[in-house]
Amino acid sequence: MGGIADTSYLSDVYDSVSATLLDAVSKLNADDATAFSYEVQKWLGALYSLGLSQEGVQSLAKGITYLQTGNVSELSSNQ
Numbered sequence: 001m002g003g004i005a006d007t008s009y010l011s012d013v014y015d016s017v018s019a020t021l022l023d024a025v026s027k028l029n030a031d032d033a034t035a036f037s038y039e040v041q042k043w044l045g046a047l048y049s050l051g052l053s054q055e056g057v058q059s060l061a062k063g064i065t066y067l068q069t070g071n072v073s074e075l076s077s078n079q
Contacts, residue, residue: 009045013054017044020061024068040064 021040025033044057052060059078066075 009048009057013048013057014041014045016058017041017061020058020065024065027069036068 018037018041021037025037028036040061044052044060047060048054048057063075063078066072066078
């Protein structure tokens with residue numbers, strides 16, 4: 001389990017979350033995409049460090065992407 005001061009989020013799930021968020025950030029200009037990605041990764045990293053599972057982090061990243069891209073059908077069908 002990662003602690004708040006460690007970087008386990010970066011080594012465990014950062015790459016997969018970044019790939020999941022790719023669709024969401026592709027809809028934004030460069031500055032907004034950087035800020036959006038930073039805030040989402042920071043938030044998900046904090047949740048992970050507090051004990052949220054890798055699957056939970058990935059699921060939240062998918063949900064955020066569905067919201068950002070307007071994919072309501074995927075969002076509503078994702079348990």
